[in-house]
Amino acid sequence: AAGVIQSPRHLIKEKRETATLKCYPIPRHDTVYWYQQGPGQDPQFLISFYEKMQSDKGSIPDRFSAQQFSDYHSELNMSSLELGDSALYFCANSLDGGYYEQYFGPGTRLTVT
């Protein structure tokens, strides 16, 4: 079965640089969520989109932005990177605005040096 695809899987950036993380959803899954998971921590919700519109916003810094495109893929843009941004970033997909369970992608491991 098709799963959530995230790219890149690993990314190394320096402080103050920018990064773009991409998420390609399971076919027909119209809702996307972004989560950040620091070392030894639980996933923290950042932002979500339903039908290309932002549906909810969590603890996402102003330096980050995201969008969902017409083909339902999503991108998380991160600017002025800080050491504390080093984490695993997961994209999750669901159907119908999140009524159904969320399926997580493999994650992008971002390391800021």
Place this chain on the structure above:
Amino acid sequence: GQNIDQPTEMTATEGAIVQINCTYQTSGFNGLFWYQQHAGEAPTFLSYNVLDGLEEKGRFSSFLSRSKGYSYLLLKELQMKDSASYLCAVRDGGFQKLVFGTGTRLLVSP
């Protein structure tokens, strides 16, 4: 606000049964999920409860009591590969995002 509590760590023996508890206090509730996560990997969906009672799915069962703000995940016939973190997550009633508990690290020994 949201508060979801789980034990930090549990140990069990291969072939045994283990119960992982989760208590929650959330501003909105629209279902409780259990995910399994191996280190450095994505959370994998295990079960979902929105009504009170027990949901059984192979070796895994999950129970929910909404009035008590309580759930548990029951793992039977433990295998070594079950060593992982188990995350309890509540779906926020308003916008469907998941709010995760701190996770329980389960170690299965021979």
